[in-house]
Amino acid sequence: MFDRLLFPTDGSRGSEAVLEHVLDIAEMHGAALHLLHVAPPEPERRPQPDDEATSRRATEGEKFVDDAAARASQTDVETITEVVHGEPYQEIINYGETNDIDLIVMPTHGRSGLSRLLLGSTTERVVRRSDVPVLTVRPDEQSALSYPYEHILTPTDGSPCANAAVTLGSELAVATEADIHGLSVVNVAYFGADVRGPVLVEEFEERAERAVSEAIDIATETGVANVTDAVERDVSIHQGVLSYIDDHDIDLVVMGTHGHTGFDRYMLGSVAEKLLRTSPVPVLTVREPKREE
Numbered sequence: 001m002f003d004r005l006l007f008p009t010d011g012s013r014g015s016e017a018v019l020e021h022v023l024d025i026a027e028m029h030g031a032a033l034h035l036l037h038v039a040p041p042e043p044e045r046r047p048q049p050d051d052e053a054t055s056r057r058a059t060e061g062e063k064f065v066d067d068a069a070a071r072a073s074q075t076d077v078e079t080i081t082e083v084v085h086g087e088p089y090q091e092i093i094n095y096g097e098t099n100d101i102d103l104i105v106m107p108t109h110g111r112s113g114l115s116r117l118l119l120g121s122t123t124e125r126v127v128r129r130s131d132v133p134v135l136t137v138r139p140d141e142q143s144a145l146s147y148p149y150e151h152i153l154t155p156t157d158g159s160p161c162a163n164a165a166v167t168l169g170s171e172l173a174v175a176t177e178a179d180i181h182g183l184s185v186v187n188v189a190y191f192g193a194d195v196r197g198p199v200l201v202e203e204f205e206e207r208a209e210r211a212v213s214e215a216i217d218i219a220t221e222t223g224v225a226n227v228t229d230a231v232e233r234d235v236s237i238h239q240g241v242l243s244y245i246d247d248h249d250i251d252l253v254v255m256g257t258h259g260h261t262g263f264d265r266y267m268l269g270s271v272a273e274k275l276l277r278t279s280p281v282p283v284l285t286v287r288e289p290k291r292e293e
Contacts, residue, residue: 001175002029006101006132008036008092008122011064014107014139019068021137021282022105024147026077029175031102035068035081036095037061038088089125096132105135108276127257127276127285133168137282145282148176149251154219155183155241155271158211161256161288166215168286169254170222179226181248182215184208185240188233205231238274245281254284 007022009015026033039061065081072079084091096104106123127134137145154169156162166182173180186204208231219227228248234240244250257272275283 001172002026002031002102004034004099004101004103005031006034006036006092006096006099006104007068008038008088008104008106009064009068010037011060011067012107015064015068017139018105018107018137019071021145021147023072023075023077024145025103025105026072027075028148032078032080033072034095034099034101035065035072035079036092037064037083038091039083039085041087042085088122089129092122092126093130093132096130101132103135104130104132105137107139108136123276124273127272131287133284133286135282135284136276138279144280146251149178151181151248151250152178152252152254153181153183153241153245153248153250154215155185155237155253155255156211156215157184158207158214159256159258159288161258161286162211163214163218163256164289165254165256165284165286166218167222168284169252170219170224172252172254172284173219174223177225178251179228180219180224181228181230181244181250182212182219183230183232183241183244184211185232185234185237185244187235187237187240189235201233205233237271238278241271241275242278242280245279250281252282252284253279254286257285257287 002025005022005026007019022033061083065083069079069081084095092104095101104126106126108123123136127136152169152173154166156166170180172178186201186208188201212229212231216227216229230244232240232244234243241253245253253275255272272285
């Protein structure tokens, strides 16, 4: 399932907490773990006082990856360490593509603030732009984490991006003997005071049922043994997904970063962003597959 994992680290408490979960994943799948630190860009001019700080940060980066590798050495996980210079999100994405990484694992926040998700910064940019799936984990929930996951939720709107997420979630479920929950949430607040509200709700529920049915077909064809389908109503899609997580003991959410533009949108900056901020369980995001020329 996973042969190569990438774990960017900045030596923060968030990184250290999530590392334990990463090692559990790598150990079960027999995957090599790439430990990466991105230091500030190297200067392209005469040495300046700031250059010393840049060099010091690079040295700190070497310590970060070495410390993580030392922890990994207590397991059977093979590690590869590297420190590079540049823009963090771009270097993480480039490293993932260059080294055929199967999964990037990142804490939702790091040194810049242990109480908030760095949306607008490294994590968000990697999720937005990476063609490699990204697993985000909240460090403050680490104590409740366990691997393998048992109950995987795949919210869907039937879009190609959502179906790609369902496929990945199903493959993971087969590899770890987990069950799959296909869910579509109809946002009843979306219609507001529209006099056609009842008719539109019914139409959207029919679309939701088709999306979930397609997701269930994907999971079944992939070989998932236990599959559950659900269409829910809620005042927001985000809240509907959170409620389902709580009610069904979900361990992992696998979702696309965007979906249909007119129906139950799963666009980063909306539902996906809110789930990355608030989900009590890890969130695995998948971008829409590239179209073949």
